[in-house]
Amino acid sequence: xxxxxxxxxxxxxxxxxxxxxxxxxxxxxxxxxxxxxxxxxxxxxxxxxxxxxxxxxxxxxxxxxxxxxxxxxxxxxxxxxxxxxxxxxxxxxxxxxxxxxxxxxxxxxxxxxxxxxxxxxxxxxxxxxxxxxxxxxxxxxxxxxxxxxxxxxxxxxxxxxxxxxxxxxxxxxxxxxxxxxxxxxxxxxxxxxxxxxxxxxxxxxxxxxxxxxxxxxxxxxxxxxxxxxxxxxxxxxxxxxxxxxxxxxxxxxxxxxxxxxxxxxxxxxxxxxxxxxxxxxxxxxxxxxxxxxxxxxxxxxxxxxxxxxxxxxxxxxxxxxxxxxxxxxxxxxxxxxxxxxxxxxxxxxxxxxxxxxxxxxxxxxxxxxxxxxxxxxxxxxxxxxxxxxxxxxxxxxxxx
Numbered sequence: 001x002x003x004x005x006x007x008x009x010x011x012x013x014x015x016x017x018x019x020x021x022x023x024x025x026x027x028x029x030x031x032x033x034x035x036x037x038x039x040x041x042x043x044x045x046x047x048x049x050x051x052x053x054x055x056x057x058x059x060x061x062x063x064x065x066x067x068x069x070x071x072x073x074x075x076x077x078x079x080x081x082x083x084x085x086x087x088x089x090x091x092x093x094x095x096x097x098x099x100x101x102x103x104x105x106x107x108x109x110x111x112x113x114x115x116x117x118x119x120x121x122x123x124x125x126x127x128x129x130x131x132x133x134x135x136x137x138x139x140x141x142x143x144x145x146x147x148x149x150x151x152x153x154x155x156x157x158x159x160x161x162x163x164x165x166x167x168x169x170x171x172x173x174x175x176x177x178x179x180x181x182x183x184x185x186x187x188x189x190x191x192x193x194x195x196x197x198x199x200x201x202x203x204x205x206x207x208x209x210x211x212x213x214x215x216x217x218x219x220x221x222x223x224x225x226x227x228x229x230x231x232x233x234x235x236x237x238x239x240x241x242x243x244x245x246x247x248x249x250x251x252x253x254x255x256x257x258x259x260x261x262x263x264x265x266x267x268x269x270x271x272x273x274x275x276x277x278x279x280x281x282x283x284x285x286x287x288x289x290x291x292x293x294x295x296x297x298x299x300x301x302x303x304x305x306x307x308x309x310x311x312x313x314x315x316x317x318x319x320x321x322x323x324x325x326x327x328x329x330x331x332x333x334x335x336x337x338x339x340x341x342x343x344x345x346x347x348x349x350x351x352x353x354x355x356x357x358x359x360x361x362x363x364x365x366x367x368x369x370x371x372x373x374x375x376x377x378x379x380x381x382x383x384x385x386x387x388x389x390x391x392x393x394x395x396x397x398x399x400x
Contacts, residue, residue, distance in 0.1 A: 066152030067143055068092040072135070080162035084126035084203040087135055089119045091151075093143040100141055105134045126202045128257060131161045161206075167230040168208035169240075169255050172263055177273035178239035178390075180219060180297065186210040195268050205260065216277070217297020222394045223279050226318060234392060238320035242273065242390025251322060251389065275388045280356065282307060282373045284314065284397035287366050291356065291373055295386050304365035306374035307395070311335035314354055314371050318394040321387055323349040332370065344372075346380035348387040351395075356380070356387060 073088040074081045089102065094116050101112045102119065109124035119141075127133055135157040143149035174183040185192050187210070193200040213229055227235050237253040244251045247262045255263075265271075276296045283290050284307045293301035308314035312335060325347040332353075334340055345358040356373045358380030368374065373395070375383070387393075 067095075067141060067149055069137060069151065069155050072157050074159040076157045076159070078159040081133075081159050082126075082203060082206040083128060083131065083161040084123060084199055084206065086123070087121040089135075089137065089157075091117050091119075091141070091143075093117060093149060095119060096142045096144045098142075100138045102135055102137045102141075105136070106131065123199075125199050127161045129161055129163045129206070129260070132158065133161065134158050164205045164255070164260055165208040166232060166236070166255075168205050169260075169263075170213070170229065170236060171208060171211065172267055173236070173239045173243065174213065176243070176263075176266055176271065177277065178243050179235060180216050180223075180277045180279070181213040182216060183211055183213050186212070195270060198264070198268065201264050201267060205264070215297070219279060219294055219297060220281060220292075222281050222318075222396065223294075223392065234318045234320070238390045238392045240390070241320045241322070242275070242388065245389035246274065253320065276386075278386045278388065278391045280387065280391060280393045282314070282356075282393065282395045284367070284395065289365050289367070291375060293383055293386060300386065301379070301383050303375055303379050306359075306361065306364050306366060306368040306372075307398075308354075308369050308371040309335070309367045312370040313398050314369070314373065314395050315351060316395050316398045317351065318392055319351040319354075321348045321350050321389055321391040321393065323347075323355075324384070324387070324389065325349075326384075334370070340370075345377050346384035348384065348391070348393075350391075350393040354395075356383075356393065 068091060069089060070092050071090045074085065087104065095114050095118075097114055099114065099119075102121070104110075104121060106127075108127055110122055111124075113120050113122065121135075137151065137155040137157070139151050139154040141151040170179065171183045173179045174181040193204055193209070195201070208230075213227075215224065223235070226233055236255075240255050240259060241251050241253045243249075243263065243266075244253070244259060247259075247266070249258055249262065278296075279294045281292045281294075282305060283292070289305050289307055291301065291303050291305040292299060327343070327345055328347055329341055330344050331339070331341045342359065344355075347355045347357040349355040352371075354371045354373070356375065358377035359369075359372075359374045360377060361368060361374065364374065364376060373393075
């Protein structure tokens with residue numbers, strides 16, 4: 001063979017080897033390896049061939065597998081969630097410690113922690129009730145094994161926190177002296193939450209610890225029969241109204257966000273009810289009408305009283321005191337159409353225009369008023385300091 005022929009043959013071998021290398025670099029499924037003439041497959045283990053193969057593999061394209069979010073707690077669309085619960089996201093691959101973290105809206109103080117495949121957010125305190133929470137999981141979250149494994153698509157998770165527990169509202173109002181009970185937790189290790197434990201108190205607001213109520217001293221059945229643990233009732237309405245007044249809030253008797261915020265603060269600061277617990281019972285019935293008053297479980301008044309005549313009766317029911325005045329001229333229209341302008345004293349309004357107050361009359365103990373519960377002026381003055389805002393007044397035995 002001539003020199004030029006040998007040279008062309010050598011060039012052909014080199015071109016074929018280059019084509020095979022191109023297949024490897026392109027990441028083809030079949031890696032063709034060209035053996036040099038006179039060498040075996042095992043000979044590729046020598047230094048020069050191993051170096052060439054390593055260089056080829058180094059440039060080989062690697063197909064990354066995106067991370068995948070496999071579960072979340074709370075679940076997407078969940079409602080009634082305890083606002084102090086942690087948010088937990090689990091992926092299909094172990095996460096990098098430096099991975100970008102999800103964001104929560106609205107923002108609350110807290111911290112994220114990555115442990116293996118799970119990222120957990122633990123709030124410092126928690127979300128308020130009825131809050132719509134959004135968790136935004138960024139697309140750049142990375143796996144620990146290979147930084148090219150990232151969450152390929154951003155995710156958004158939404159859930160809503162629940163409302164606060166009526167039972168817990170009752171427990172706290174009792175602890176602060178706004179209800180005539182002692183409350184004892186069933187398990188002191190979990191139910192007796194430290195007043196300074198903000199997160200523990202908030203968690204209990206969502207899920208009340210079990211316990212029992214016991215009446216402080218003695219109250220009449222007209223009051224005790226209206227109590228129901230865990231359910232809204234007039235005792236709670238009166239207690240909330242009393243708390244609202246003492247805290248400088250609007251007195252609507254509803255335990256809204258402002259009431260709960262102040263209530264949890266009051267527990268932390270041990271701001272108990274400065275007025276004690278008062279209950280009044282007006283009994284109608286012809287010639288033996290009376291007003292009885294209990295304060296902190298002890299009866300402090302039993303006095304003859306006047307209630308409304310048939311044309312302007314005092315309506316039966318239980319109502320909380322909503323306005324108090326020392327003096328007022330009451331004006332209106334008598335049943336016969338004439339006008340009246342009467343000076344009255346030591347007034348506690350409890351239902352519309354009906355009030356307990358002092359008014360000078362020749363006698364007491366029967367139907368005489370236009371709907372109010374009338375007392376001798378001196379008696380009204382004596383009892384007025386106890387008939388504070390939120391005090392419940394029960395009227396029974398209206399004229400037929």
